[in-house]
Amino acid sequence: MINVGRVAMIPTTSIEIDDRARQDLGDLESLESSLKESGLIQPLAVKELDDNKFQLLAGERRYTVLVMNGVSEIPVRIYPQDISEIEMKVIEKAENFYRKDMEYWEYDKLVLEIHEMQQAIHGIAHRGGAAGTGHKLKDTAEMFGVTDASISTAIKRAEAREAIPELFEHCKSQSDANKVLKKIDETIVKQTIVEKLEREKSGNSDLTKLANAFVIGDFFEGVKKIPDGIMHVVEIDPPYGIDLNKVKKSDGESQYQKSDYNEVDTGDYDKFILNLLKECYRVMTDHSWLILWFAPEPWFEFMYSALIQAGFKTTRMCGIWTKPSGQTMQPQTRLANSYEMFFYAWKGQPALNKAGRSNVFNYSPVPPTQKTHPTERPVDLITEIYSTFAFPGSRILIPFLGSGSGLIAAHLLNMSAVGFELSKGYRDSFLVKIHNGIEYLR
Numbered sequence: 001m002i003n004v005g006r007v008a009m010i011p012t013t014s015i016e017i018d019d020r021a022r023q024d025l026g027d028l029e030s031l032e033s034s035l036k037e038s039g040l041i042q043p044l045a046v047k048e049l050d051d052n053k054f055q056l057l058a059g060e061r062r063y064t065v066l067v068m069n070g071v072s073e074i075p076v077r078i079y080p081q082d083i084s085e086i087e088m089k090v091i092e093k094a095e096n097f098y099r100k101d102m103e104y105w106e107y108d109k110l111v112l113e114i115h116e117m118q119q120a121i122h123g124i125a126h127r128g129g130a131a132g133t134g135h136k137l138k139d140t141a142e143m144f145g146v147t148d149a150s151i152s153t154a155i156k157r158a159e160a161r162e163a164i165p166e167l168f169e170h171c172k173s174q175s176d177a178n179k180v181l182k183k184i185d186e187t188i189v190k191q192t193i194v195e196k197l198e199r200e201k202s203g204n205s206d207l208t209k210l211a212n213a214f215v216i217g218d219f220f221e222g223v224k225k226i227p228d229g230i231m232h233v234v235e236i237d238p239p240y241g242i243d244l245n246k247v248k249k250s251d252g253e254s255q256y257q258k259s260d261y262n263e264v265d266t267g268d269y270d271k272f273i274l275n276l277l278k279e280c281y282r283v284m285t286d287h288s289w290l291i292l293w294f295a296p297e298p299w300f301e302f303m304y305s306a307l308i309q310a311g312f313k314t315t316r317m318c319g320i321w322t323k324p325s326g327q328t329m330q331p332q333t334r335l336a337n338s339y340e341m342f343f344y345a346w347k348g349q350p351a352l353n354k355a356g357r358s359n360v361f362n363y364s365p366v367p368p369t370q371k372t373h374p375t376e377r378p379v380d381l382i383t384e385i386y387s388t389f390a391f392p393g394s395r396i397l398i399p400f401l402g403s404g405s406g407l408i409a410a411h412l413l414n415m416s417a418v419g420f421e422l423s424k425g426y427r428d429s430f431l432v433k434i435h436n437g438i439e440y441l442r
Contacts, residue, residue, distance in 0.1 A: 006077070006078050007043055007075060007076070007077050007078070008075070008076060008078055009073050009074070009075055009076075010046070010054060010073065010074065010076055010078075011072060011073055012063070012066060012067055012071060012072055012073065012074055013072075014052055014053055014054055015044075015046060015053075015054050015055075015056050015063065015076075016049070016053055016054065016055050016056065017055075017056045017060065017063075018055055018056070028061065028064065028065055028068075043059075043074075043075040043076050043077045044056065044057075044058065044059035044062060044063055044074060044075070044076045044077070045057040045058040045059060045076065045077050045079065046076045046077070046078055046079065047078075047079050047080075047081065047083055048078050048079065048080060048081050049081065054076065054078065057079065104171075104173055104174045104177065105157075105158075105161060105168070105171075105177070107154065108154045108155070108157045108158035108161065108174075108177075109158050109161075111140065111144065111151055111154040111155060111158065112154070112155050112158040112159065114140065114143065115135075115137070115140045115151070115155060118135040118139065118140060118143075119134075119135045121135070122134055122135040123135065124136070124206065125139075137151050137152055153178070156181060157174070157177050157178070157181060160180075160181055161177070167180055168180055194428045194431050194432060206411070206434075207431075207434060207435065209411070210404075210407055210408070210411060210430075210434055211431055213407050213416075213417055213418050213419065214401060214404055214407060214419065214421065214427050214430055214431075215401075215418065215419065215420050215421070216420075216421060216422070216423075216424050216427055217420055217421075217422070218420065218422060219276075219279075219399040219400065219420040220275070220276075220279065222420045223279045223280075223283065223399070223420075226283045226397070227283070228282055228283060229282075229283065229284065229285050229286065230283060230285065230395060231280075231283050231284045231285065231288060231395050231396065231397045232284075232285055232288050232289070232390055232391075232394035232395050232396065233288065233289050233290070233291070233386065233389055233390045233394055233395075233396045233397070234280045234283075234284060234288075234289075234290045234291070234396070234397045234398075234399070235290075235291040235382075235385070235386075235396065235397075235398050235406055236276065236280065236290065236291065236292045236293065236398075236399055236400065237293045237375060237377075237398075237400050237402060238264075238272075238273065238276065238292075238293070238294070238399070238400055239264040239272075239400070240294065240295040240299075240375075269299075270302065270306070273302070273303070273306050274306050274309065274310065276399065277290075277292075277306055277307060277309075277310035277312070278310050278311075280310075280397065280399065281310050281311045281312065281347060283397060284347050285347070285348075286347065286348045287346075287347065287348035287349055287350040287351075288346070288347050288348065288350055289344060289345070289346055289347075289350055289389040289390065290307075290312060290343075290344070290345045290346070290347070291319070291342050291343075291344055291385060291389070292307065292342055292343040292344075292345065293340065293341075293342045294341065294342070294343065296341050300341075303343060304316060304343065307343060307345045311347065312345035312346065312347060313345060313346055313347075314343050314344065314345035314346070315344075317359060318341040318342060318343055318344070318359070319341065319342045319343075319344050319359050319360075319361065319385070320339050320340070320341055320359060320360050320361065321339060321340045321341075321342070321361045321363065321377070321381060322338060322339045322360060322361070322362050322363075323338045323339065323340075323363070323364065323365050324338070324364055325338060326338030326339075344389070350389075352388060352389060353387060353388060353389060353390055353391050354387065354388045357388050361381055361384060361385065363378050363380055363381040363384070364378065365377070365378060366378050371403070372403045372426060372429035372430070372433065373402040373403035373426055373429075375402060376402060376403040376405060377405055378405070379405045379408050379409050379412075382405050382406055382408075382409040383409040383412055383413060385409075386406075386409050386410060386413055386415065387413055390413075390415060392413065392414045392415065393414065393415065393416075394415045394416075395415070395416050395417070396410050396415055396416070396417040396418075397417070397418060397419065398417060398418070398419030398420075399419065399420055400419070400420070400421065401419035401420060401421040401426065401427075401430075402421065402426060403426060403429070403430065403433075404419070404421075404426070404427070404430035404433075406419060407419060407430075408434065
């Protein structure tokens with residue numbers, strides 16, 4: 001957080017006013033009456049200059065009223081000379097929080113501006129990073145004395161209003177704006193925000209790095225440009241060849257029925273998988289790992305054989321992701337399935353980063369309301385898998401990116417990753433997700 005400064009009494013004549021963000025000082029008479037009745041409750045904020053001079057950072061309206069009334073000495077909070085320009089702007093904008101006449105949309109814009117400035121100063125806090133590093137929604141919430149959820153909603157309102165201002169013209173309150181948010185076609189807002197991000201991403205190295213790693217295009221075309229023998233880990237979450245949309249609908253997730261998830265016809269599935277594995281084998285280093293998610297019914301034996309045929313070594317003792325609850329299409333006759341499986345295969349003789357780790361990974365799935373892809377897996381799970389098989393600095397290839405969780409996991413582990421995805425909509429959701437700094441980026 002910003003240096004809190006020290007409080008002292010200084011002469012009003014020692015304060016200099018630079019170009020201020022506030023152009024209209026508003027109703028000074030009401031403020032004058034309030035100051036005469038209650039006194040100066042909140043000190044002004046100033047920056048220390050040379051020769052016992054100070055630059056006003058926040059409190060110009062109060063300063064103006066005090067000078068008009070002949071006050072010669074006032075309490076201030078003094079910030080050091082080395083305070084940065086952006087920190088000064090945060091102080092100035094934070095001062096506006098105490099305005100009683102603030103409109104809801106001014107509050108939303110103020111929250112967004114301060115949150116982005118704090119992230120520019122301290123960076124975005126990443127899970128697994130050193131304690132106290134980076135700025136997250138919780139930090140902004142503490143600044144304003146409200147909940148994380150309140151700050152998140154204010155930021156969404158501000159971004160939506162900036163993207164489509166005409167939809168909020170008749171909103172007189174936060175409640176009105178929240179109703180508009182619910183009615184807005186999410187894809188329109190998302191696309192508008194993405195276009196803004198694409199224009200501005202060059203200023204954020206992490207955002208640029210992650211965005212460039214998410215390649216829109218066919219894997220089989222893109223992999224031709226990748227040289228032989230350079231990838232340390234390949235994680236494959238291929239189409240399952242089981243008509244996923246139908247299965248998800250039966251499981252009560254009909255929102256995926258109209259998704260742009262790309263399935264592969266079962267008649268072409270064997271050729272598809274064999275070609276996929278051979279291309280991956282080619283680009284992998286001499287000692288490297290491959291993770292292959294699959295539908296054990298009906299593909300277990302085929303996947304095992306395909307790995308061997310492509311040149312890999314593997315075991316039928318798969319990795320298993322267990323979940324707290326399960327799903328079944330036939331609850332009267334079938335147990336609910338609460339796990340997913342992946343083959344781990346190897347080229348050469350690679351070593352595990354986490355020697356002797358169990359093959360069971362216990363993680364809760366992504367809540368359906370937060371999913372941007374029908375087979376989206378939690379970043380925590382993927383992070384644990386990558387850190388089990390790969391060392392820091394490893395290069396990871398993800399042929400079918402989906403939600404992009406693998407890119408985020410690799411980024412958090414200081415690994416480099418690249419992946420391919422046919423559907424631009426998933427990349428748009430990915431960009432909005434990392435821009436908003438959702439939970440697994442904090």
